[in-house]
Amino acid sequence: MPDVFAELVGQDDAVDTLRRAAASAAAVLRAAHLPAPSSTVDPDDDLAALAEADEGAEAGGTGTAVDPGAGMTHAWIFTGPPGSGRSVAARAFAAALQCVHGTGCGTCSGCHTTLTGTHADVRLVAPEGLSIGVGEMRALVLRAASTPSGGRWQVVIIEDADRLTEAAGNALLKAVEEPPPRTVFLLCAPSTHPEDVSVTIRSRCRVVPLRQPSAAAVAEVLVRRDGIAPDVAQWAAAAAQGHVGRARRLARDPEARQRRDAVLAVPRRLTGVGTALDAASALIEAAEAEAAASVAESDAAERAALQTALGAGGTGRGAAGATRGSAGQLKDLEKRQKSRATRAQRDALDRALVDLAGFYRDALTSSLRAPVAPVHTDTAALAEAGGQKWAPEGALRRLEAVLECRAAIEANVKPRIAVEAMMLSLWRG
């Protein structure tokens, strides 16, 4: 039976670290539950005792109750490129902490409820908008300080810690600085760069770096877990550039494949200023359409739920007052939904830009005759022709134009302006 870490593709080192930490955490709980007089662990301060045990071990001490090198700690950061499985790793570790066997067996109720998002002591923050606000963070920190109802750990997973507002980061920092005894914070961020996670938070966390998994590792999991045919899996894994979720979508969703085809058709359509601007419009509109489709269902469901909760259509006493209050709540909901739609658009656009960057990378490597496999096997011939025409310098300039566009959008340049500038650069060379 595969355990909770089986979903982590090509991350042997990280899995090793997490397994040892989970075993160490289980040892802490066992020590706390044992009334043995020899136990030096104060049940009110389990992790502090553990930290002391760790320090003792570093100073050459032996014979502590927990494996000293394994080290459990109360705050972790999972870093790695998009699609490497940061949130998968955080959830798997959370499950291992709640596992009744302390291993992440994958089958017990602790593992199961954590992985399905219903465990009472596991809280997940996944920003719907562009950032995580201070209100949300304060409420979370407060609840995380309570005693775990399941008798193990309170686990807080923050999926995009790089999207914390400064105020939210400060609220989190306070909790990480003075952690409640049984609370564990699991942060996910692209990197430990100060732009992603503040240095003060970073300094209190243990980092688990995840790698971009190899195409072979991604293809293997698509075949084994999702039952995808090996040739399709290999193509999708290469085209997704190590992004597991994207590879699965490409393998399974014809619309995702069509969108990718449209993006990869861009380079050969750039014949002048007019076509460059048209291509920019098409790219932006495709991202908008993709995002709209992805949020439409949840938007409608949320609105209906709120209206039901507010008793829409009521005519009895108090209905007028309720309507006045509900206008505000509906406005709040619309604001949240708009913010989520903006983020979905940016994510869709970014996926398109990553595909496009892959094409120019292929052109560059082929013009350099570098012995590496192309990202996009299906446009490899086109990329090779481009590489010959542009020479390495021209291919590199184009690749840089795409990467600059991504960076500009990340820095809040209006997407249309950034994409138009990119298309013009791609056309001019």
Ligand SMILES: [Zn+2]
């Ligand atoms: Zn389990």
